[in-house]
Every structure is written in structure tokens, then in C-alpha cells.
Amino acid sequence: MKTETFSQINKVIHEKGRMAIMSALAANPEMSFKELKGALGMTDGNVSVHIRTLQQAGYVIVSKTFVNNRPHTSYRMTEQGLKAFSEYIDLLEEIVRLNRESH
């Protein structure tokens, strides 16, 4: 049971940087690149790389617009992303619960 539970872990969200981005986007309906970078203390490159992975998995939508003639990039979590994130949290809670029951 325990091995089964662990194998269900979502590898995309499991990485620390992507988990941080998913947590921030779960708490905010939309965040700009700068807001995300500022809130998580990540570098430009880190944010870009992790966002690309999350976007490819269908968890994040990227919107590119222009504000005062400057490019503005913002991110939102998709329904699929929210579902995957909820399942990831449920799984972590399940691991904690199983451990409590076994002791």
C-alpha cells in the first residue's frame, strides 16, 4: 500500500521549484512574472524553465500582453493543474495518515 501510494506521486509537481510555483498560483488567480519571481525568490531562468514544464503538462496557462508598450507575462493555473495539485496534496496527507495509523 505504501509503495503504491509513493508511486502515485506526481513527478511534475513534486520538484521543489514547480511545487512552489503551483502553490503560489493556487493562492492567486493570476500572477505576473515579476510577482512570481518576487514572491518565491527565484531567478528568471528558474521561473522560465519550471513554467515551461508546467505549461507542457497543461497545468499553467501563459498570457503574453503589452502594458505601456512593454511585454507583460502572466500565469494562471488551469482546471487540470488545480486538480493535479489537489491530488498531490491529498496524496501527501494520505502518506502522513498511513504513517500515523501504522504507529
Place this chain on the structure above:
Amino acid sequence: MDADWAAQRLGEIRTLMERSSLYRRALAPTTTLTGIIGMIAGIVGWTFPIETGKGFCIFWMMTGGISLLVSLLMIRRQAWKDKELFWSRPTRRFIQALCPALFAGTCLGIIGMVHPQINKAYLWNLPALWMMFYGCALFSAGFFMPRGIRLFGSIYVLCGAISMFHFTTEALHQTLPRIVHAHIVMGSSFGILHFFYGIYLSLTEHNS
């Protein structure tokens, strides 16, 4: 991977979600309206000359109170429209961050109110001190709000510092103007700055 690790990760997620949740409710309309109220108050204070120190303090503290009340009502209305909690965690943190500096500014106003014979230099430095405390309040709240608010707060601190330097110099040379002109300082700093920042926010919020 064990249960301790899973519990630790759940804690990290909770912390990250709390830390990154930004307060962004009704920022543009409340800022614009605060600006309009500030400009009207500046004109009223100057036109119907409120010349006494006590009158000046009461008038501007009431203006601040009205602006705060109107802003809270607008925030509540938006929360109700969006079917969200009014007293949400981001709202609570935003208000908590504002409180210490606003309380300090209020205390300065109360001193002016309860001591009618307070000297002119104190009264002329009140707008500068209010600007600085308000700037500090915005700067603190800016950690839980979108970028830009901290810069706006810094502008207030800078304006306050410049005003204080200027009016302290005037006081030392005993060339301070009549207190009625302080309404113009208040109206232009709290009114015009808020108004233009509100317009800027409404233009950029729609695009982002």
C-alpha cells in the same frame, strides 16, 4: 521518502500559499476615489479657510477616516460581488501591515487636536510627517500587494522628507506661511498623487 518528509512538504506548501497570496481587491477605484476626496478636501480647507491648528487636525483626520471608510465599503462590495470573504487572509494581512504607521500618524494628529495652542512649526510639519508615516504604511502593506505599491509608498516618504526639510528651514527663518496653505500641501500630496496612481492602476490592471 517518509511521512515526516510528507508533513514537512505540506507545511512548505501552506507557507508558500500564505506568503504569496497578494491583496489586490478594488485597488484602482479605491485609490482614485481617495485621490478625489483628498483634492476636494484640499480645496474645501483652503476656500473656507480652516486656519486653527485644532481645525486643521480634525478636518484632515476626518478626511482620512472618510477615505478609509469609503475604501472599506468598496472593498466589501467587490468581495460580495465576487462571492469572496471580505475579511480574507490577504485583507487581514494588508490591514495589519497598514496599522502601526497609521496609528503613529493618528497620534500626531490627536496631539494637534488636544493642544490648540501648539506652535505653527508643529502644524506645518504635520503634513510632512503624515506623508512619511503613510508612505511607511503603504511600503509595509506592499509586501502583500502587487508590485508598485512599495514604490508609491516610497514616493510619499520622499515627498514627506522634502516637505519636512523645506518647512523646518522656513520655520527656522520664521517665514512659515499661514496654516491655510497647508491644505494645498495636503490636497496635492494625498489628493493628486492618489488620483494619478489610481488612474495608472486602472489602465494597467485591465491590461494585465
